[in-house]
Amino acid sequence: MAIALISACAARAPQPPAAVFPSGAVFHLEIADDPASRRLGYMYREFVGREDGMLFLFEQPDRYPIWMKNCRVHLDIIWLDESYRVVEIAHDQPPCPAVGPCPNVFPMRAATFVLEVAGGTARREGLDLGDPVTVYLEEPGGS
Numbered sequence: 001m002a003i004a005l006i007s008a009c010a011a012r013a014p015q016p017p018a019a020v021f022p023s024g025a026v027f028h029l030e031i032a033d034d035p036a037s038r039r040l041g042y043m044y045r046e047f048v049g050r051e052d053g054m055l056f057l058f059e060q061p062d063r064y065p066i067w068m069k070n071c072r073v074h075l076d077i078i079w080l081d082e083s084y085r086v087v088e089i090a091h092d093q094p095p096c097p098a099v100g101p102c103p104n105v106f107p108m109r110a111a112t113f114v115l116e117v118a119g120g121t122a123r124r125e126g127l128d129l130g131d132p133v134t135v136y137l138e139e140p141g142g143s
């Protein structure tokens with residue numbers, strides 16, 4: 001019986017890359033791990049689904065600002081420390097206006113990762129400062 005239970009749990013593990021909030025919500029991730037992909041982010045996207053996310057990977061902790069230029073959807077921006085704990089959340093950030101300046105969304109705390117999800121997601125899922133986010137970047141046993 002224990003073997004069947006373990007198998008059932010393993011069958012529900014999310015496919016990497018993925019992030020799981022404490023609420024159990026699973027997000028299928030796109031990874032932005034170089035300057036070009038981090039610069040592009042969610043620019044020009046018409047839609048970000050309820051289970052979509054983009055994880056920005058950085059080499060060291062810092063205060064990484066996010067620019068909403070050419071972004072067409074509202075986003076929650078979640079800064080995570082090296083242990084994937086939430087250090088800051090910018091809720092429901094609107095796209096920049098078509099004309100005029102586009103300010104950065106600038107965090108107050110240093111982070112190693114930035115997770116973007118559809119606007120309103122963090123509140124809907126009850127995500128708060130200090131919460132752990134489980135991140136799967138590769139298959140178990142992968143290199």
